[in-house]
Amino acid sequence: MVKQLVNWKRLLEHQMKYNLELNQLDILIEDLQNQILNKNIVVLLQGDLASGKTTLVKKFVKHIGLEDSVNSPTFSIQSIYGKNIFHYDVYNKTLEEFIALGLLEEFENNGIHFVEWGDNTLQKILNEYGFETLTIKIKKINDKREYIIGS
Numbered sequence: 001m002v003k004q005l006v007n008w009k010r011l012l013e014h015q016m017k018y019n020l021e022l023n024q025l026d027i028l029i030e031d032l033q034n035q036i037l038n039k040n041i042v043v044l045l046q047g048d049l050a051s052g053k054t055t056l057v058k059k060f061v062k063h064i065g066l067e068d069s070v071n072s073p074t075f076s077i078q079s080i081y082g083k084n085i086f087h088y089d090v091y092n093k094t095l096e097e098f099i100a101l102g103l104l105e106e107f108e109n110n111g112i113h114f115v116e117w118g119d120n121t122l123q124k125i126l127n128e129y130g131f132e133t134l135t136i137k138i139k140k141i142n143d144k145r146e147y148i149i150g151s
Contacts, residue, residue, distance in 0.1 A: 135149070
C-alpha cells in the first residue's frame with residue numbers, strides 16, 4: 001500500500017499523489033472527506049474513460065453514510081445525493097453548453113460538487129467567480145490507479 005504526501009495542510013503548496021488498488025480507495029476517501037466535508041467546493045475529476053471517476057464519487061457517498069445509488073450522470077448531467085452532494089458529468093457538453101444550461105449557477109448551492117471531465121478552463125472560470133476548487137487527476141496504471149490531487 002503506497003500513500004504519498006498525506007499532509008493536507010500542504011495541499012495548496014504541493015500536489016498529493018496516491019497509487020492505490022480499488023480495495024485501497026478508502027485511504028484516499030478518508031483523507032478527502034477530512035479535507036472537503038462540510039465545505040462548499042467544486043472537485044474536478046479528470047481522467048480517461050473508465051479510469052474511476054464515478055467509482056470515486058460512489059465510494060465517497062457511501063463513506064459518508066449515504067445510501068443513494070450513484071451512477072455517472074452522463075445523460076442527466078446532474079445527480080444529487082443526500083442534501084448537498086452534487087455530481088455532474090460534462091463529457092458530452094461543451095463549456096458553453098454547460099453554462100447555457102444554467103449549471104454554473106448550481107455551484108452556488110452549498111455543498112460538494114463533483115464534476116467528471118471538468119477541465120482547466122472550467123477551473124479557471126470557477127476560480128474567477130470565487131468558487132473553491134480541487135482537482136483530482138486519475139490515471140490507470142496496470143491494476144492500480146494513480147490519483148493526483150491539487151488545487
